[in-house]
């Protein structure tokens with residue numbers, strides 16, 4: 625079955641000028657700036673209990689990232705404990721940074737058993753650019769971008785994550801899985817015989 629993406633989105637001349645988005649961006653930035661600058665006044669006057677500032681005192685405080693956030697990629701492990709991945713290699717081919725390495729395992733001809741799985745699956749996080757192409761390319765809902773962004777090492781070699789380090793349960797990924805399904809709908813994938 626063939627799929628196509630409709631890229632013929634028509635913008636008005638006003639949208640093409642980019643002015644609405646520039647004005648919107650300036651408004652949001654200015655609002656944050658002035659709230660941070662003068663937000664302490666109601667607090668000092670005792671009108672508010674907390675100072676409405678947007679500064680996050682990291683690492684003591686953290687923010688909840690939006691669902692669209694692309695942190696490090698992870699591999700989905702289903703409720704049976706198996707990786708959703710069938711080692712097809714599409715993510716490896718789609719990766720512009722060449723940081724995915726897969727060694728497939730297969731079990732041909734045996735019924736009711738796993739046919740294909742990743743014997744080894746590594747992602748070199750030191751060169752991953754968090755583009756999300758692997759997630760987009762995967763036909764099996766097996767690799768997803770997560771909200772994990774806090775990882776640092778003194779040795780680059782340790783940044784090569786193996787499949788055990790990449791494993792995350794589908795239960796923990798359910799919001800991201802749902803999000804990617806909705807995004808696929810928005811991109812207007814539709815079946816076509818062309």
Ligand code: SF4
Pocket residue numbers: 697715718719720721722723724747751752753754755756757758759
């Ligand atoms: S996020 Fe991009 S660079 Fe990172 S593994 Fe996926 S395709 Fe490669």
Ligand code: SF4
Pocket residue numbers: 708709710711712713714715716726761762763764765766767
């Ligand atoms: S993660 Fe998806 S695209 Fe990559 S090898 Fe596994 S099934 Fe194929």
